[in-house]
Amino acid sequence: MPWLLALCFVCLAIVFRLAGQAVADPVRGALAPVVDSRRGSGEAKRPIVSARRHVAPLSARGHASSGSINPDGYLIPGDDFSAIERRLAERVTYDDRALFVMLNAAGSCSTPVKPDWRTNSRTESGRTFLAWKEWFCHGRTTANEFHAYAAMTLESFKTRHEDWNDKDDDDGNRLVFEAVFSSDSPEDMSLAGDLVDLPGLGRWALGAEDVEGTAHAARLPRYQQVALEGLQCSQLGGCGPNDLLTMWLCVRPPALGCRVGESVDDMWATEFAPDEIAIIARIQQRILDERARRIASSSSKD
Template sequence: MRRLALTCVGVAVMAIGAGAVRASSPPLERPGDTFETLHSRYDARAADDPDALHLLVQAAMLCREYEPNWKSEPFITSSFRVFGAWQDRFCGGVNRGNDYARYKAIGKTTPWNSPVEKPLTLDEAVEVALTSDSPMRLESAAYAIENGSIRWQLGTGFLRYTNTVPNLGQLQAMAVRSIACRYSGACDAGGMDTMWMCARDRRCTPAITVFGLWATEHSRVEMAAVRSMLQQLMQERERRGADR
């Protein structure tokens, strides 16, 4: 059986806690969306809206290796059956390799997609985490928080007497990525982030979410810490008027 070769678009969106927070306006990806519905909704914005273009690149990426006859392959795993059935619906029976190439080409011509000379500082990343509604900017903030040399104090009290302190940056980033999920809508069951992750890890089930996938990889203490940090972030975002 062929091995699924999915590469993430730009910076990986590995967000959790999608069910914990909800935007007041509809997320970018909505339940039941397909490549065609996303194309119809966002294609006209692709050259001007980084979040719209990222979503379309991701949608095309998930369909660029679609094979209509996948069911005839021998030794299909239960995980691949779930992913293949999702592809049948989402891709509409069409390989989207040409769309993927077109959207990637659009990305190369947009000024906001040029390489960033230096990553966000911790202060800049925290400000984005507390004010932004852009999934891409929130992901950039999460990346800076996780990989920066200076540690954020969020959650340190909760973790002080546990053995998870070395993972603080990662857990903080997971909390921020949870907010990105709120606006992308890609982390619920059948969402694009969920399907990319479960296909990569070969753990797709009909009801799996990104949160569920991460919960199998992190301890209960870690997951509790992420939820605690997410709650603090959401309270501060509401105080600032970012979420109403």
């Protein structure tokens, strides 16, 4: 696949991450009002699976989960930008996960919070995000840092997939989807999640057998996206109440809406029925199984 196309995909993914802030801040974004897509107005449902009680992304009951496999100190409950920067900034040159976290953390603070956000924010999700952002950034603006981390992300992507130089145009975004099976880079998973439902691109067949014959076939791209998001949560942490990745997913397209104190699991419990959660869990497991198969195959050849 030509490098121009590959890098365009990565740039597009970075733009998607910033788009959520425009949704949250109507003063900055010339967007129509966004309505929270919540079912009901009562208290948030209990999480499907605790964000930190389990050590695998799938519970014994087959529920999709944002539980931590190996957070390795990437994101810790109560982290603000300064805490994340102190812990991870020095690791970004050699650790893709640290770079991914710093890109998202700096992106959160890349623009200042408007002083009148409490009166101008049109949605509960927007108010939730901006209140968190005000606390997370503590008045600091990190546009320069964000641009630097974005440039490093592009370089890291090129290094990680330098063999793509020899691929044909016909390979298209298939290479991005295939990378999920051979790489546990959170950036690769994020990019694949951004491309699953992008108009004009080929669809990913992963999980097609899980929705065949159900009423959910049209939602397969969304299930694929959420399965990947869950694996990111498992790698990094940061998906509990008021955590970094939770807040990104709160407003990042598709903006589902969130309330104060919700975790990623809570948002999923609101969006998906139990049978949909089971489909997402199976897709997660297919990814993990294929990764394990490829690792075993590679080891047997050594």
